[in-house]
Amino acid sequence: MTPSSKPFSERRVILLREADFALDGGAMFGIVPRPLWERSNPADEQNRIDMAARCVLIVDPDQTVLIDTGIGTRWSDKERDIYRIDRQDPGLNRALGKVDLAPADIDHVVMTHLHFDHAGGLTYVDTNDEIQPTFPNATHWVQRRNWSWAFAPSPRDAGSYRVDDFSFLKSDKSPGLNLVDGIDEILPGVEVLPCHGHTFGMQVVKITCADATYVFLADLIPTSSHMGDPYVMGYDLQPLITVQEKREILYHASRKDWILLFEHDPTLAASRVEYDERERPSAIAVDSPPDSLTYIDSNTQSN
Template structure:
């Protein structure tokens, strides 16, 4: 557990999957990225869905929900989805939390590997919100895009992951940067997908950034290492410059949602005006 401001921060491991390494690293040649992330025989690299739970004694705030467990066998084979060791509900329960105890869920965006666990199948094959007492928060710009995505990215948005939230009356749409709760700020960014939001937990001595898919792994900290999934890579580049500079100068802890090994680290600015993940931080 970490303590930042008034919040205890717990790491919630929601499982493993794999994505194509070339797609994950865009224009970076494989001879470079495979040194950091070795690929399997299908060119896929190992990925995690690492989440966090914030608890200040009043609110229990989950950030993202992973892939979930309602996908068909074909989907799970394509992405090598593996919940055999870790899954969302098992990890929450290991920390002493039930689905009913979660008060709030902040979704960075609505891609299936971030919002899939937001809903679940009940015994009657109905899709319902996983957390019946929670309010789910999404940027309105992302919500609008997810309902009518482009041909390029529509496979990433599965309506069953998020439409039931609105139908249940548990969805709240946000507009822009704001302090959503005391000490918890949401920051919209638009390079990866319109209306993605990072979450900054602000403390007097140190802050904690849940970076979402701006920085999916520590290997994506260098400025040019940008996913080909990003709809607007030059926007991503400018966003990385802004927030990596702040992270380095203000000594933030940065959380990498998709790395199975190094999920949290500080950021160092190099002599060449680039950035690297520096001191790894572990917590449960």
């Protein structure tokens, strides 16, 4: 088999940095004391740590797939201040433009889950002050369990879901919606793996290329500082399930040399996993990325 005839040899995986924002450091690290987490993630004067909002774009010769949509543009000045949203709007359009694509070119939108910092970019407000779908030609993919939960979350996590981000998908005129049940290869070489510790029906996404396999971790392991067992976000609904799910993903990533893609790490976008002598996992930066992997930042002038 020649290299060019390998499956997915023309596939490109592009990490789009849609925005920078900030969340409370204590909430991001749960039970871990601040003296431990602030070494790697220094907090600002309001106890917030730096966060990136990254999306993954898969470009095949015959289709484009976007995984998650960032925080989007529908934010008041007060909310922008609370979450320290720092980005030239609209960040996703700017990032897509750098690879000569527009939202209308996206064929599939895969949602890891519908929390506002992942689903915010699904819509925008038009000049008539109406909410419109950002990706009018895309089929949208969500785990059925997360879709149900997002419309009726618990009082504890209700603040993480904004129904206006995704309720348009219920409309007859809306772009397509495909609800997924469990593990599934939803498109060739694009496999979703459900996790339920962070919220019910989240899915991490495994992407197969000719030269590498990637796994986009969503909020299972939001940053490279969340690899170890106790480093579970305070937001998680079932923290002990998160611990188990992290262990399983990292075990497979280590055995099969998957590259981890971090949605929220402020500096490290891609890594491999390595275990120390006490079996504790850590993230090792990918020094020379595979040919299939590219990074785009919406805020920089060049790529």
